[in-house]
Amino acid sequence: MTYQWDFTPVLANSGLLAQGLVNTLKVTGTALVCGVVLGLALALLRLSPRSYLSWPAGFVIEVFRTTPPLVQLFWFYFALPLLAGIEMTPFMAAAVTFSIQSAAFFAEVFRGGIVSIERGQWDGARAIGMTQAQALRRIVLPQAVKRMIPAFMERAIELMKTTTLVATISYADLLYAANEISQKTFRPLETFTVAALIYFVVITAFSLAARQLERRLSVSGESTVR
């Protein structure tokens, strides 16, 4: 059996695919940025010696790490409007879900990075009169972040692939666009092959850039962040 590959119908719809890619990157980017900021906050709460801070943070982290992303997405998109009267656009629901989910993941990465810094670094910082916050910002985090880069990368890649779930709430991401094109053109093989290729190219480019950054940091041995 020979299948006649024909990519022209797909290429004719490249505008749709491009828009889909932009939407995918929008969700991924938003979730990464919000996830990092929120994740750091969660990690700090989790590390707090006060149990009324660390316990709730730990709970949120565990819930979002252990439940399926699709369930979380449905919950925000379908359940929140019913329960709390909060209506969300598909983009908002996707952004919120993946931000919090990434935050839960990044929180653990941050926590691991922070506790991996030797006690002596805190000592050195505190001995010259730094506050806890100054020691964290100037001394501990810059070193911890360097150790966290591989985990961040991994998560970013994972996240971009997981965002394909947003197609289920009719958000026009890359996969959603591909699905539409395949139904319109009756060329699912070609369409999904092209979609996979786009994911491959974008993610590979991203990993290469990240690896480059990692190498630069480890060659200089140190980085000075101010």
Next chain:
Amino acid sequence: MSILGVSGLTKRFGQADVLRGLDLEVAPGERIAILGASGSGKSTLLRCLNFMEMPDSGTVTLDGKIVGRRESELIQVRQRIGMVFQQFNLFPHMTAIGNVMEGLRTVRRFPKAEAQARAEKELARVGLADKAASYPAHLSGGQKQRVAIARALAMEPELMLFDEPTSALDPELVGEVLGVIRTLADEGRTMLLVTHELGFAYHVATRVIFLADGVIHEEGTPDQVLVHPTKERTRAFLASHKEYSLQG
């Protein structure tokens, strides 16, 4: 008139009573060598003085004023008491001069140029003007410790604490660090020094104290404590120490 006073200081970790009501008065210009067996609480004592470790009870008095427990107050106190660690604790992501400038910039909010000028001066004082741009990973142990001393001095402390500053060094690097400490001694700085370098203690300290059972077990001039100790435990400690240093 003492610059630092310690009264009834206690500290316990879990089951272990490390300090049991220790009293100490330090006069300006005094250089006190602190001796004691491993685990006798020498580090804990120093760390309680600048509240890196919270004493369980007792008071620490700085310049006649009892130090409270508010974080803002402790931050002030730590700037007035310089501390040098056995493991240096330099910041590896900053250059030598970056390490020395850090407290001035972040804690004292010095303008950059001013912090840099002060840091250069402190690095020159410890003989490392030419290593300003080096990262700690590219410095020898002795150089690292000298940067750490410069970092502490940059804050212009009234009092310096040294916790076994040469114990992590290769023997051939001990001299350069002791040399710097010696210079500080000659400038008349007040310092507390935990050390196993008995010869250095003998020549540089104005007073030697021997810790045991969480209190000062014996104290006096270097000659009294190191050469003519009266207490049995002090003698035993010195004997084991001399034996060890002969073997080493």
